[in-house]
Amino acid sequence: MCLLLGATGVGKTLLLKRLQNILTRLASRNELQLGQKGEPADVGEPPATLPTVGTNLTDLTLRKKRVTVRELGGCMGPIWPSYFRDCTSVIFMIDSANITQISSSCIQLLGVLSATPLRSASVLVLFNKSDLPCTMSLKEMKSLFRIDDIIASAPQSITVLELSARSGKGLQEVLHWLDSTQPD
Numbered sequence: 001m002c003l004l005l006g007a008t009g010v011g012k013t014l015l016l017k018r019l020q021n022i023l024t025r026l027a028s029r030n031e032l033q034l035g036q037k038g039e040p041a042d043v044g045e046p047p048a049t050l051p052t053v054g055t056n057l058t059d060l061t062l063r064k065k066r067v068t069v070r071e072l073g074g075c076m077g078p079i080w081p082s083y084f085r086d087c088t089s090v091i092f093m094i095d096s097a098n099i100t101q102i103s104s105s106c107i108q109l110l111g112v113l114s115a116t117p118l119r120s121a122s123v124l125v126l127f128n129k130s131d132l133p134c135t136m137s138l139k140e141m142k143s144l145f146r147i148d149d150i151i152a153s154a155p156q157s158i159t160v161l162e163l164s165a166r167s168g169k170g171l172q173e174v175l176h177w178l179d180s181t182q183p184d
Helices: 012-028 074-083 099-113 138-145 147-153 171-181
Strands: 002-006 055-062 065-072 089-095 122-128 157-162
Touching: 002 012, 002 074, 002 099, 012 055, 012 065, 012 089, 012 171, 055 171, 065 074, 089 099, 089 171, 099 122, 099 138, 099 147, 122 138, 122 171, 138 147, 138 157, 147 157, 157 171
Parallel strands: 002 065, 002 089, 089 122, 122 157
Antiparallel strands: 055 065
């Protein structure tokens, strides 16, 4: 089980819809290979989304693996820990265009990383909305989050990526990460 966490409005639902779309296109063409890292995903127009209230379960089939992703609404932050027990990986999304959310997202991330049930989980930190003109650079975001210090002190394996769920930038990397971190 992979948990998809982040504040309200960071793009979690859009990310899942985009990943499903890519995998559906690959399956319809009988292609087993994911796209190359760094290659923008062909995602078409962004679908309409609504803020998640509660939880959404989405199954993604990567090569021959089926990964269940549980998206938890941002408003559910206080009860996220009740979902940590059977989790092998975590995707934590941050809106890099929303400066007012940065400090609370950092605190939430630290809470997730310090949770005992997640000590052995693989963690992907996604700085989303890199396509917007008001977005901070990845270097600025890493500095604000002190991500190098977090990685050095956390027991988990942490990967950091820049993403635009809207444009498709970084989606192939997310699929590769999911594929590499899920047990066979």
